[in-house]
Amino acid sequence: MKRILVAVDGSDSSLKAARMAADIALRFGAKLTLVHVVPKLLLPPDVYGLTIAEVEKEHRAYADRLLEKAVESIEEPSVEVDTAVLYGAPAEAIAETAAATDVGMIVIGSRGHGAVARMFLGSVSDRLVHISPKPVLVVH
Ligand SMILES: Nc1ncnc2c1ncn2[C@@H]1O[C@H](COP(=O)(O)OP(=O)(O)O)[C@@H](O)[C@H]1O
Ligand SMILES: [Mg+2]
Incomplete structure (x- = not known):
């Protein structure tokens, strides 16, 4: 596992996903x-x-x-972190970027800003799970 992609929208769920991704990155x-x-x-x-x-x-x-706030929320100083701004439809843009050979997995929050409590997944996480070329870890 060379690189882990984390999708962040600033929501608590995505920051939790970023912290878990950092923990996994540390071990790999x-x-x-x-x-x-x-x-x-x-x-x-x-x-x-x-x-x-x-x-x-x-x-x-x-x-x-x-992205800067998300980087600050990661408390693993020994993990190398970089950022990228993508444009377009969120799930499609994330899936396309994850197709790069060095990406081993994607980590994403289960919900975002539009959180509706009765929904199991948000629209971006739901779509990404279906179209991703790489394994997806959905963090609840
Ligand atoms: N524009 C975005 N850019 C990157 N990641 C995103 C974006 N929107 C959502 N995500 C990711 O998808 C997760 C689920 O959000 P989403 O599916 O949009 O739920 P909701 O429908 O509740 O807004 C977020 O926690 C985040 O990890
Ligand atoms: Mg959303």
Whole structure:
């Protein structure tokens, strides 16, 4: 296991997933890559009174802050951690990135920000489990 991919959206569930991934990485001597996917815009940017470039810049800054907080939440100083911002449909973008040969597994939270208590999995974790080319650990 060379590299473990962790999908983070800033939710408690994803930070818990990141800590478990770090624990596993420590035991395997693996590296961690934390990824956050910036979804496609739901509305044209002029609805927000902004240009596409401005909206993309805001999204990028938001993603960078979110990833930085996730890195800080990992308490394994001996694990090498890097980050990547991806764009598009979250599950698809994560699955595509996980196809890289050095990725051994993906760790993801069971739910995210849109948590509905009666749901077993969120939409991203549910879809990823179905389409992932690599093993997926879903952290409850
Ligand atoms: N945009 C995203 N980028 C990276 N990971 C994500 C993203 N959205 C969700 N995830 C991952 O998927 C997990 C489950 O979230 P999700 O399926 O979106 O649940 P919900 O439907 O409750 O929001 C999160 O804990 C996180 O690990
Ligand atoms: Mg979500």
